[in-house]
Amino acid sequence: MQNQRQEQLLAILTERGDWITSRRLAVLLQVSDRTIRSDVETINRHMIPPLIESNVRRGYRICEKAGLSPLQPKETRGTGIPQTPGARCAYMIQKLLFEVKELNLTLLQSQIYVSGASIDNDLKRIRKMLEPYPGLRLVRNKECISLKGDEAGKRRFYRDLLMAEVQENFLNLNMLANLYKSFNLIEVKDIFVDVLKEYDYSIHESMFPMLILHAGTSIERMNCANYISMEAEMQGVEDTIEYQISKDFFDRISRRLHIKIHEGEVGMFALVVMGRKASNYTDDYVNFGGRWLSTRKLVGEALEQIYTLFGLDFREDGDLVAGLKMHIHGLVERVTNHVRMEDVFVEEIKRKYPLVFEMGIYVVVFLEERLQTPISDAESCYIALHLGAASERMKTERKYHAVMILPHNQSFSDMCVKKISDMFRERMEVVKVFGYFEEEVVSSLDPDLLLSTFPLEHGLNVETVSINLFVDSETESRILQAINRLDKKGFRLEFSSHISSLIRREHYHTGVSCTSPEEIIRMLCLSLVQEGVVDPEFTDVVLKREQMSPTSFVNTFAIPHAFGAFAGNSTIAVAQLKNPVKWGVFEVRLVMLFAINIGDARMIKIFFDWISNIVNQPEELAKLAAPCGYEEFIDRITV
Numbered sequence: 001m002q003n004q005r006q007e008q009l010l011a012i013l014t015e016r017g018d019w020i021t022s023r024r025l026a027v028l029l030q031v032s033d034r035t036i037r038s039d040v041e042t043i044n045r046h047m048i049p050p051l052i053e054s055n056v057r058r059g060y061r062i063c064e065k066a067g068l069s070p071l072q073p074k075e076t077r078g079t080g081i082p083q084t085p086g087a088r089c090a091y092m093i094q095k096l097l098f099e100v101k102e103l104n105l106t107l108l109q110s111q112i113y114v115s116g117a118s119i120d121n122d123l124k125r126i127r128k129m130l131e132p133y134p135g136l137r138l139v140r141n142k143e144c145i146s147l148k149g150d151e152a153g154k155r156r157f158y159r160d161l162l163m164a165e166v167q168e169n170f171l172n173l174n175m176l177a178n179l180y181k182s183f184n185l186i187e188v189k190d191i192f193v194d195v196l197k198e199y200d201y202s203i204h205e206s207m208f209p210m211l212i213l214h215a216g217t218s219i220e221r222m223n224c225a226n227y228i229s230m231e232a233e234m235q236g237v238e239d240t241i242e243y244q245i246s247k248d249f250f251d252r253i254s255r256r257l258h259i260k261i262h263e264g265e266v267g268m269f270a271l272v273v274m275g276r277k278a279s280n281y282t283d284d285y286v287n288f289g290g291r292w293l294s295t296r297k298l299v300g301e302a303l304e305q306i307y308t309l310f311g312l313d314f315r316e317d318g319d320l321v322a323g324l325k326m327h328i329h330g331l332v333e334r335v336t337n338h339v340r341m342e343d344v345f346v347e348e349i350k351r352k353y354p355l356v357f358e359m360g361i362y363v364v365v366f367l368e369e370r371l372q373t374p375i376s377d378a379e380s381c382y383i384a385l386h387l388g389a390a391s392e393r394m395k396t397e398r399k400y401h402a403v404m405i406l407p408h409n410q411s412f413s414d415m416c417v418k419k420i421s422d423m424f425r426e427r428m429e430v431v432k433v434f435g436y437f438e439e440e441v442v443s444s445l446d447p448d449l450l451l452s453t454f455p456l457e458h459g460l461n462v463e464t465v466s467i468n469l470f471v472d473s474e475t476e477s478r479i480l481q482a483i484n485r486l487d488k489k490g491f492r493l494e495f496s497s498h499i500s501s502l503i504r505r506e507h508y509h510t511g512v513s514c515t516s517p518e519e520i521i522r523m524l525c526l527s528l529v530q531e532g533v534v535d536p537e538f539t540d541v542v543l544k545r546e547q548m549s550p551t552s553f554v555n556t557f558a559i560p561h562a563f564g565a566f567a568g569n570s571t572i573a574v575a576q577l578k579n580p581v582k583w584g585v586f587e588v589r590l591v592m593l594f595a596i597n598i599g600d601a602r603m604i605k606i607f608f609d610w611i612s613n614i615v616n617q618p619e620e621l622a623k624l625a626a627p628c629g630y631e632e633f634i635d636r637i638t639v
Contacts, residue, residue, distance in 0.1 A: 005029060005031070005039065006039045006042065006043055008029060008555075009025065009029060009036070009039050009040075009043075010043065010051075010052075010062075012025065012028060012029075012618070013052065013060060013061060013062045018061055019055065019058035019059050019060070019061045020059050020060060020061065020618070021058070021059035021060075022036045022037065022059050022060065023059075024059070024618060024619050024622070025059070025060065027619075027622040028555060028556075028618050028622060029555070030555070030580060030587065036060075040052050040054065040060060050063065051063060088112060088118075088119075088122045089122050089125050089126050089129065091112070092108070092122065092126065092145075093126065093129075093147070093157075096145070096146065096147040097147065097154060097221075097224075101146055102141075102144040102145065102146045103144060103145050103146070104143060104144055105119055105143050105144065105145060106143050123138065123140070123145065126138055129157075130157070132334060133149070133153045133157050134153075134337065135149045135150040135152070135153035136148070136149035136150075136153045136154065136157060137149060151221070154221070182219075182220060182223050183219060183220075183223070183257055185212065185216050187256070188212065188215055188216060188219065188253065189212050191249065191252050191253060191256065192211070192212065192215065192249055194252075195245055195248050195249045195252070196245065198248075199241065199244070199245050199248075201241065201245055203273070211269075211272055211273060214269065214272045215249075215253075215269060218265050218268070218269065219253060219257065219259070222259050222260070222261065222262075222265065223257075223259055237267050237270050237271060238267070240270060240274070242270040242271075242273040242274050243266065243267065243270040245270070245273060246266045246267070246269040246270040246273060247266045249269070250265060250266050250269070284296045284325070286328065286329055286332050288332050288335070288336065288371060289336075289373075293332075293370070293371075295324075295325040295328045295329065296321070296325060298328060298367065298370060299321050299324045299325055299328065300315070300321075301366070301370075302324070302363045302366050302367070303315045303320075303321075305362070305366060306359055306362065306363070306387075309362065309563070309604070310358075310359060310362075310604055310605055312359075312391070312605070314387070314390050317390050319389075319390070320386055320387070320389070320390040323386045323389075324363075324383070324386055327382060327383060327386065328367070331367070331375065331379055332371075334376075334379075335371070335373060335375060356384045356387050356388045356391060357380065357381070357384045357549075358608065359383075359384065359387050360379075360380035360381060360382075360383040360384030360387060361377070361380045361545070361548050361549055361563075362563055363380065363383050363387075364377060364379050364380045364383065364548065365545075365548065365563060367379075377548045377549050380548070380549065399426075399427060399428055399429045400427060400428045400429070400448040400449055400483060400486055401428075401429055401431045401445070401446070401447045401448050401449070402420075402428050402429065402430050402431065402447060402448065402449040402450070402451055403430075403431060403432050403433075403434065403442055403445055403447040403449070403450055403451070404416075404417060404420070404430055404432075404433045404434070404451045404452070405433075405434050405435075405436070405437050405450070405451070405452040405453065405454070405456065406433060406434075406435065406452075406453055406469070407435045407436055407453070407454065412469055412470075413433065413469070416453075416467075416469050416470070416471055417430055417433055419471045420451070420467075420471060420475075420479065423471070423476060423479075424479060424480075424483070427483050428448075428449065428479075428483060430451075431445060431447065432445055432447075437452070437456055437458070439458050439459065439460060442458075442460065442462075443460055447462055448462070448463065448486055449462065449463050449464075449465065449479075449482060449483075449486070450462050450463070450464040450465065451465050451467050451479070452464065452465070452466060452467065453466075453467055453468070453469050454466075463482050463485060463486060465478050465479055465482045466478065467479070499572070499607075499610075499637060499638060502570055502571055502572045502594070502603070503571075503572045503574055503633070503634060503637070504571065505630050506527075506531065507524075507527055507528065507531075507533075507571060507572070507573040507574065508573075508574045508630045508633065509523075509524070509527075509573075509574065509575045509576065510576045510627060510628075510629070511576065511578045511627070512575045512576065512577050512578060512591075513577075513578045513579070514575075514577070514581065515579075515581060516581065517546060517550070517558070517560070517581065517583045517588075518543060518546075520560075520575055520577070520581065520591050521539065521542055521543060521546065521560050521593065522539060522543075523575070524560075524573040524575055524591070524593045525538060525539035525542060525573075525593070526539070527573060528567070528571060528573055528593075528595055532568060533567050533568055533569055533571050533595060534567045534568065534595050538562060538567070538595065541562040541563070542560050542561060542562045542593065545560070545561060545562055545563055546560055549584075550583055550584025550585070550586075551583075551584075552583040552584040552585070552586040552588050553586070553611065553615045554586060554615050554618075554621065555580075555586050555587050555588075556586070556587075556588065556589055556590055556621050556622065556624075556625045557586075557588060557589075557590050557591075557592075557611075557614075557615065557621060557625065558583045558586075558588045558590070558591045558592075559591075559592050559593070559594065559607075559611060560591065560593045561593065561594050561595075562595070566595075566596060566597055566598040567595035567596060567597050568597065569597060570594075570595065570596045570597040570603060571594070571595050572592055572593070572594045572595075572607075573592070573593045573594075573595070574590070574591070574592050574593075574633070575590070575591040575592075575593075576589070576590060576625075576627050576628070576633075577589050577590070577591065589625045590624065590625040594607060623636060624636050624637065
């Protein structure tokens, strides 16, 4: 049984996945090295074998054989003991869905080493998780609990949990496969690929993991004799090519895994395969309080405003439009029935995808204005997932220009160029191939990359990669690393060229002794108002945004800001706090409030990209938050 600090310690070690020193952990958790050692000993005392590995020089890490995945069953997780409230909730849910009809809570306490009070709190969280699913409820009978409800609701609930768990590694099919214990998901994927090839049917690669995830959930539930019925409004799907593909796919699954398939499963999977074409089965209008609203128009206006504010153009993404339309239908139903959607992964999404999360928050604010009614801020989490998938589909990045030096046989050289061009076609373009290197000629092409089959010595400031003519895995890795370095270099130049001019000495505050987020926000905004940077109402807009969802990121950092309220001059006001302040679920020591001029709207994306990078580097974040003067802070943030 762990306290909150020990759970945070485990979360940091699990996410890092590598060694981290005791000193760095102490800085992140704001405790002493001795406390860290004591916490590790306490955690390991209840684990056989110990969960945390220690090394005098390198510090601590989670034992490789004890890696935890919240939705994996106990029997397949090494030690098998969930370590956080979210993991315990997922553990109990999976037990109730796939293993037992009732779960004995007294026995559960002894199995996972938690108190009855902790389990009671976990049950409250599960009940909140079930609120978006009106047909599901958690029933307690003395010391036992059971999950009651219809099969369709259970299916949606489980699929949503899986979606949330694998969000960061959604393109990693091997990770998806680990979530299913009764069959091999990779084999299922191979069957689906074979069917698609036979029908000569193509699917956008960003949608493929979603389809496999849906198929895996359906198979897992059918293995337990749980089936879903075809909704009446979906009639007509049977005449589509997607339905034939779905039927052929499930027929083969039935023979391979010896399970019974219902027609409803075939129809539902066909709609998922359709993607944007599934909109034909979703009405463009929804009735809210006697008013008929066009979901297509609402989505179009929301994406238009996202483009205006964030500079990201999703307006022509048909899959996103279809997904958001369906989400708005569900959102209106939840608002009408006073059902509040909760999401236990919201902090994770906010921290790992801050820009996408902000766009989700903005869409919720927009819908509140259009519907003229309050909307749960948790809806932004699900909207953010739609926008995140759309972000993966965007192909707006400039391709890097590469020059190749290949002094070899023509046929082999052509094969090498073609293979590399195909492999990196979305990131890089080979603009010229030479049989020899001449510095002046190559320089005139102004390339971003030089790829050569022999060592090159030159005076050009160009990323140079040594490759194998036959393009082995090492060559692929070297090119990918070089492209990533170019990405970081380009971002760093753009960020550094702007950020130092935005943080001005008169708006840099050290030793701030405020004791609440609102007090800090008002103090920073007052400074900006007095300087004429923003209008007085700017403060209220920032506070309204803060009410939607705290703008804190991990233990250290908060970035309050405003939607739609722009500054006369782009400015970032900074507060180094004398003592940590509770901000949402985190203890914050550094606050950066940004006010952007409408002409500098692109800086919003640049700033959030920087945040997304810095929050995943605990040591850099801790260094940034350490008290210092203005010049040193600028040096730290621009290095």
